[in-house]
Amino acid sequence: MSVAAFAAGFGLRPASEQPTLQDGTVSADRSSAPAAKAVSDGLSLGGDFSLVDHTGRPVTTADFTAPHLLIFFGYTFCRDVCSTELQRMNLLLEDLGPLAAKVQPVFISVDPERDTAKVLANYVGNFHPRLVGLTGTSAQVRAAAKKFGVYYGKLVQKTTHGEGDAETDAEYLMNHSSLTFLTGTDGRVLDIFQRDVRPEFLLERVRRVIGDGKGGEDRR
Amino acid sequence: MFLVYAMLATAILTGPLAAAQFRAGDVQITKAWARATPGASKSAAAYLTLRNTGRRIDRLVGLTTPVARRVAVHGTRMQGNVMQMYSIASVELRPGKTVVLRSGGMHVMLTGLKQILRKGATFPLTLRFAKAGAVEIRVSDSGIGAMGPASLHGANHGKKRC
Numbered sequence: 001m002s003v004a005a006f007a008a009g010f011g012l013r014p015a016s017e018q019p020t021l022q023d024g025t026v027s028a029d030r031s032s033a034p035a036a037k038a039v040s041d042g043l044s045l046g047g048d049f050s051l052v053d054h055t056g057r058p059v060t061t062a063d064f065t066a067p068h069l070l071i072f073f074g075y076t077f078c079r080d081v082c083s084t085e086l087q088r089m090n091l092l093l094e095d096l097g098p099l100a101a102k103v104q105p106v107f108i109s110v111d112p113e114r115d116t117a118k119v120l121a122n123y124v125g126n127f128h129p130r131l132v133g134l135t136g137t138s139a140q141v142r143a144a145a146k147k148f149g150v151y152y153g154k155l156v157q158k159t160t161h162g163e164g165d166a167e168t169d170a171e172y173l174m175n176h177s178s179l180t181f182l183t184g185t186d187g188r189v190l191d192i193f194q195r196d197v198r199p200e201f202l203l204e205r206v207r208r209v210i211g212d213g214k215g216g217e218d219r220r
Numbered sequence: 221m222f223l224v225y226a227m228l229a230t231a232i233l234t235g236p237l238a239a240a241q242f243r244a245g246d247v248q249i250t251k252a253w254a255r256a257t258p259g260a261s262k263s264a265a266a267y268l269t270l271r272n273t274g275r276r277i278d279r280l281v282g283l284t285t286p287v288a289r290r291v292a293v294h295g296t297r298m299q300g301n302v303m304q305m306y307s308i309a310s311v312e313l314r315p316g317k318t319v320v321l322r323s324g325g326m327h328v329m330l331t332g333l334k335q336i337l338r339k340g341a342t343f344p345l346t347l348r349f350a351k352a353g354a355v356e357i358r359v360s361d362s363g364i365g366a367m368g369p370a371s372l373h374g375a376n377h378g379k380k381r382c
Contacts, residue, residue, distance in 0.1 A: 076258075079265035080296065080327050081303055083255055087365025122258045126364040151302050168290070171263070171331045178303040194301060196324070 046071075046181060046189035049144035051108065054120035054133035061187035064132075066104035068190070068210050071181045073150045075111035075174050076123045081195065085180065088199065090128040095203050102210045103182075105131045110152035110176050112141045148189065152176035182209055240360065245352030246274025247313060251320075252359040253369035254330075256339040264288070264337050266328040266345065266359050267321045267369075272313040274352075280311040282348035289332025291345070296324055310350070323367060337361045340370075 048061045061069070070089055074082035086107060093100040105128050109115035112135045115123075120133030135141065145152055155173040178195040180202075190209050193202055242249040247270060254266035272278055283291040293308040308326060313319055321327050328345075337343065341361045348354040362370045 076261070077263050078305075079255060079257070079261075079263050079329065080294075080305075080323055083265075083365050084323050084367060087367065090365065119260075122260060126258055155305065167332060171290070173294070173305045175299075175302055175304040177301050178298075179301050195298075195303070 044188060045147070045149055046183050047147050047187045049108075049134075049140075049147060049187060051134040051136040051140050051144060052117060054117050054124055054135075056117040059132075059134065061185070064104045064106075064185070066102055067185045068103045069106050069181075069183045069185075069187060070103050070206075071106045071108060071148070071183065072179075073108045073110050073145060073148070073152065073176060074178075075109055075176070076115050076119055077111065077171070078174065081178055085178065085195065086124075086127040086131065088202070089131070089180065091199060092202055092206065093128055093130075095199070096206065099207065099210060103206070107131060107133045108141070108144060109133065109135045110141060110145060110150070111174055112136055112138055114170065147187075148181060150177045150179070182206060240358060242355055242357040244347065244349055244355035245278075246276075247272055247278060247349055247352045247355075249347065249355070249357050251369050252345070252357050253362050253366070254328075254337055254343070254359050255366055256361045256364045257333065257337045258364065259336055261336070262331060262333050264330040264333055265323075266330060267323065268328070268357070268359070269318060269320045270311070270313055271318040272315055275315050276351060277315060278313045278352055279350040280313065280347060281309075281350050282354075283328060283345060284348075285330065285343060285345045287333065287335050287337070287343045288330035289334065290330070292329050292331075293321070293326055294329045295326050313349075339363050 050058070050060050053059045070092075072082075072085050072089060074085065076082070086105075089105050093103060093105060096103065107120070107124060107127075109120060115133075115135050117133075117135060120135055124131045124133040134144075136144075153175050155175055180193040180195075181189050182191040182193070182205075183189050191205055193205070240250070240252065242252070250269045250271070252266065252268040254264055257264045270280065280293070283293070285291055293311055294305045295308050297304045297306065311319060311326065319326075335343075339361050342358040343361070344356050345359050346354055346356045360369060362368070
């Protein structure tokens with residue numbers, strides 16, 4: 001798997017070149033379509049991961065019974081986008097109605113230092129009732145993020161309140177990819193959604209992948 | 221009878237049904253809201269809309285609140301699909317312009333949270349402007365995954381699509 005090639009195909013460009021979002025795609029060549037096509041063309045993204053869920057239990061992709069996983073990588077200290085992304089996932093599952101049973105919502109923390117199972121348990125309960133939070137050792141999280149081509153890193157901030165202390169040192173922000181992944185039961189990515197796609201767009205695309213069941217099987 | 225109507229109108233406009241508005245000099249502050257926090261959370265995000273109705277440039281230069289040890293304004297920038305946050309020292313308010321702090325854009329970050337923010341509650345936040353001076357506003361807490369302030373017509377069921 002060449003993540004760099006995939007990223008180039010996905011059209012990653014500096015923020016200054018981004019046109020405004022209109023109908024759920026940034027511009028025609030930056031929609032998720034190239035990613036989905038790349039995946040069906042044989043590019044393999046995602047896959048099996050080995051992490052720890054919010055009850056402290058070790059899990060792998062094999063432990064999920066649903067035919068699809070809907071995964072967002074984030075961290076609980078982030079009070080802005082991560083909360084809204086999980087809420088968006090929640091609304092999507094509501095809109096899917098009976099089809100929602102085919103989708104397992106997953107939140108993978110890119111901040112295992114602070115996001116222990118206990119912290120995750122406290123957090124995921126606020127979103128979809130079936131949302132599973134995953135964390136693990138730094139190595140486990142690193143391996144999982146790498147499989148999905150997810151970038152994450154600590155942002156070191158100078159504190160403006162004089163000396164740094166343990167409390168402010170623990171207030172770091174993180175930069176991270178803000179993509180939502182729809183996978184098959186083996187964790188392999190079937191489609192990818194950028195942060196700002198409209199709910200209608202997300203719903204239609206997810207329905208298409210999971211609804212008729214053909215999309216998932218063809219791509220195994 | 222007119223007096224009754226006038227009093228009623230005043231009560232409606234200044235009562236709980238009125239959108240909360242605050243003012244410091246020429247700066248109008250509206251739609252101040254925050255997301256409720258899960259128990260034991262140390263951070264929270266808040267948003268507000270600032271409008272400079274005056275003729276001179278002003279800047280939001282400081283924020284303090286009794287519910288958190290540190291308050292800062294953060295911006296969000298996308299580098300491709302990677303989301304980055306950064307500190308903003310002051311927010312410029314041009315004359316006649318409105319600046320909206322919204323999810324995914326600029327937001328107020330509270331850290332060293334001293335209490336849980338509960339949906340339906342409010343907390344005080346003091347804003348300090350370079351020219352307009354300081355004003356204490358009240359920030360309303362919406363649901364934990366809320367996309368916007370709770371509507372005037374009852375609970376925000378999280379169905380807002382922004």
